[in-house]
Amino acid sequence: MKKILSAFTASLLAATLTTGIAQADDKIKVGFVYVGPIGDLGWTYRHDIGRLAIEKEFGDKVETTYLENVPEGAEAVKSITQLAETGHDIIFTTSFGFMDPTNEVAAQYPDVKFEHATGFKRESDNVSTFSARFYEGRVIQGLIAAKTTKTNKIGYIASFPIPEVVRGINAFQTELAKHNPDAVVDVKWVFTWFDPAKEAEAAQAFIDAGADIIVQHTDSPAAMAIAEKTDGIYAFGQASNMSRFGENSHLVSIVDNWDSYYVDRVAAVIDGSWSQTDTWWGLSKDGAGNGVGMVEMADYGNISEELKAEAMALEAALRSGERHALPCPIYKQDGELAEDCAAGEKHLKDFPTLVSMDWYVKGIEGSLPK
Amino acid sequence: MNPETTLFLVNLLTAAVLLATPLLLAALGELVVEKSGVLNLGVEGMMLIGALFGYIAAYNFQTITCLEELIPGMCTKEQRVFTFPDYLLALVCAALAGAVLAALFGFLTQTLRANHVAVGLGLTILGAGLTNSLGSNFLGVNYTSVQVADHPEVFGQDILVWFSLVAVPVIWYALQKTRMGLVIRAVGENHDSAYALGYRVARIRFWCILFGGAMAGLAGAFIVLVHVDWKEGVTVGKGWLALALILFGTWKPLRVLCGAYIFGLLWASELRLDHLFPEYQLEWKTVLTTAPYIFTILVLVIISRNPRMIRQNAPASLGKPFNPPS
Numbered sequence: 001m002k003k004i005l006s007a008f009t010a011s012l013l014a015a016t017l018t019t020g021i022a023q024a025d026d027k028i029k030v031g032f033v034y035v036g037p038i039g040d041l042g043w044t045y046r047h048d049i050g051r052l053a054i055e056k057e058f059g060d061k062v063e064t065t066y067l068e069n070v071p072e073g074a075e076a077v078k079s080i081t082q083l084a085e086t087g088h089d090i091i092f093t094t095s096f097g098f099m100d101p102t103n104e105v106a107a108q109y110p111d112v113k114f115e116h117a118t119g120f121k122r123e124s125d126n127v128s129t130f131s132a133r134f135y136e137g138r139v140i141q142g143l144i145a146a147k148t149t150k151t152n153k154i155g156y157i158a159s160f161p162i163p164e165v166v167r168g169i170n171a172f173q174t175e176l177a178k179h180n181p182d183a184v185v186d187v188k189w190v191f192t193w194f195d196p197a198k199e200a201e202a203a204q205a206f207i208d209a210g211a212d213i214i215v216q217h218t219d220s221p222a223a224m225a226i227a228e229k230t231d232g233i234y235a236f237g238q239a240s241n242m243s244r245f246g247e248n249s250h251l252v253s254i255v256d257n258w259d260s261y262y263v264d265r266v267a268a269v270i271d272g273s274w275s276q277t278d279t280w281w282g283l284s285k286d287g288a289g290n291g292v293g294m295v296e297m298a299d300y301g302n303i304s305e306e307l308k309a310e311a312m313a314l315e316a317a318l319r320s321g322e323r324h325a326l327p328c329p330i331y332k333q334d335g336e337l338a339e340d341c342a343a344g345e346k347h348l349k350d351f352p353t354l355v356s357m358d359w360y361v362k363g364i365e366g367s368l369p370k
Numbered sequence: 371m372n373p374e375t376t377l378f379l380v381n382l383l384t385a386a387v388l389l390a391t392p393l394l395l396a397a398l399g400e401l402v403v404e405k406s407g408v409l410n411l412g413v414e415g416m417m418l419i420g421a422l423f424g425y426i427a428a429y430n431f432q433t434i435t436c437l438e439e440l441i442p443g444m445c446t447k448e449q450r451v452f453t454f455p456d457y458l459l460a461l462v463c464a465a466l467a468g469a470v471l472a473a474l475f476g477f478l479t480q481t482l483r484a485n486h487v488a489v490g491l492g493l494t495i496l497g498a499g500l501t502n503s504l505g506s507n508f509l510g511v512n513y514t515s516v517q518v519a520d521h522p523e524v525f526g527q528d529i530l531v532w533f534s535l536v537a538v539p540v541i542w543y544a545l546q547k548t549r550m551g552l553v554i555r556a557v558g559e560n561h562d563s564a565y566a567l568g569y570r571v572a573r574i575r576f577w578c579i580l581f582g583g584a585m586a587g588l589a590g591a592f593i594v595l596v597h598v599d600w601k602e603g604v605t606v607g608k609g610w611l612a613l614a615l616i617l618f619g620t621w622k623p624l625r626v627l628c629g630a631y632i633f634g635l636l637w638a639s640e641l642r643l644d645h646l647f648p649e650y651q652l653e654w655k656t657v658l659t660t661a662p663y664i665f666t667i668l669v670l671v672i673i674s675r676n677p678r679m680i681r682q683n684a685p686a687s688l689g690k691p692f693n694p695p696s
Contacts (some may be wrong), residue, residue, distance in 0.1 A: 032679060037502060037601070037602030037603050038506070038602070039502065039505060039506050039512075039513055039514035039601060039602035040514075040602065041515060041601070041603060068502070069498075069603060087434075154432070161652075188641055188644060188653070189644070189651065189652075190641070191652075191659075194601075194603075195606045196598040196599070196601050196604055196606075197389070197593065197597055197598055197604070197606065197608075198606075198641070199598075200597060200598045201385055201388070201637075201638065201641055202641050204381075204385060205381075205385070205642050206375075206639045208378075208381040208642075220598075220601055220603075221599075222598045222599070225517075225598065225599055229520075244515070245599075271519070355437075361681070366645060366648050367648050367649060367651065369651045369652035369655075370652070
């Protein structure tokens, strides 16, 4: 009896582990690999909103599956292979650290389409990459921070020293220095995308050191909640609209909007027109004001009407392409003029400068961890 | 010392307390469990369950008064009050939730005599999965997007901080100086002898497991009610760190206390002393984050070279299955 009982309990435990992937032949199967939990209310949450947009758009024609909390690096191979093995037609891997695993699995499953977010490696024909120009939003945050800070100390919580994060820091600093040359940005690398306690601790460390504006490039709203607890501290949200976590402290959030890209790509799989691409959308699709891009600014708050109008005008200029996020002249940390600017460009070029950015602009203290 | 340095050290200690307290609570509970000869690797899962149900309880116990009503039923400005008795009730719920999950472990390992390691690992996965799904929808409320108001502190710290500090001598006294402690240790040292003396090994271990679960539940509640809000997977490996802490403290409550605060200080230093070696930021941070584990390995190496220390502190029957002669 005991044996039967323990076998029963064991199978019950096992049942909770499997995600229960059902088979259906005529439907297009779309798989997602997430680095964090959907409930992070930040990065992964927004990707899942994109997944729901696919379901809403195509209804019965598609079936979506997701795996959450997949660790970056070699371990991700297992999860991506699991989706490829179970008949998924297109698989979105939504973190920079899935770059090599995605390409590794893609080479073994030539019939499956792979879409990797924020990476740059497309080793086989069935891998596309896509990314958002979040740094356009950082420009607007730089303006607001410059005119809001009273202590002239700004804390920047950075996740990993990858081009996407470095671009954001540089765009922020460039605009900040333009409007308030006395303000200083302090960058703390936390080396995690999601660890609420650590994000909160980084924010607290900044506040203790006298900063009154917190910028984050991590996934949870923990830093915003810390800012809300202290009077006179303001913070910017990241990835999703974090205004509800900071009634008195939220300035503006950079919101990821993957919906239209995801719907476009799944539509391409359905009509057979899918091909390898490298997509990089900002506030608009083409950088000239057309279409809904991947970056959205949400809920300007806790600032004067005047500053709000100025920020929105800047947003409009960035969307229409009238203004570039990183216009020349841009000086590197050591005072040297950036190569693109020295070559007479009007702004920093996408290739190879922005995609592989690994240097700080002038005014940021400390060195970039390599 | 100039005031700036003093302030810096005070802030560093404040941050250290935030990490040390949940580690200490979870480790003290698990210490009693291990002293009774049971290895429960499910601390992380029990912490998550405790965290979620502590949070759910806290959210529902707080009093929300509407200050401005736009239309009836739609509140535009609300005031939340979370009193001290409410907080204590929420902590009780957290401890109970941890204990319920621990009871599952106890049933599988003590009643059905399943392997401790396998069930413990399963418990961690179950705890994570269960809280992920319940946290986003428990009776219609998404707990990842609601907030709990702050609660009163006692003598400048949270009550759980004092509780964890008081628990250290109490657990030491209970284990070393009382008859109950002697029985627990006897069961952990040699379950066959204890059984032969007439002690009900499985039952004694079951109670210890429940205690460990309750303490892990409190540790989880501390994280979500004192430090940050509830998020899926909010403990991020602290349960595993608590397990390492017991080895670090060689099963002695006072050493576990020291270890918890050393780990806490290391963790706080990582973000507050990161400009110490600007050229080697990455290496320096790596050293600080891995230090708890490296220290634990060092301690293990040192004690394993000294048979007397192991014999004195490590429970001899730790993790061994107990099959009473029938």
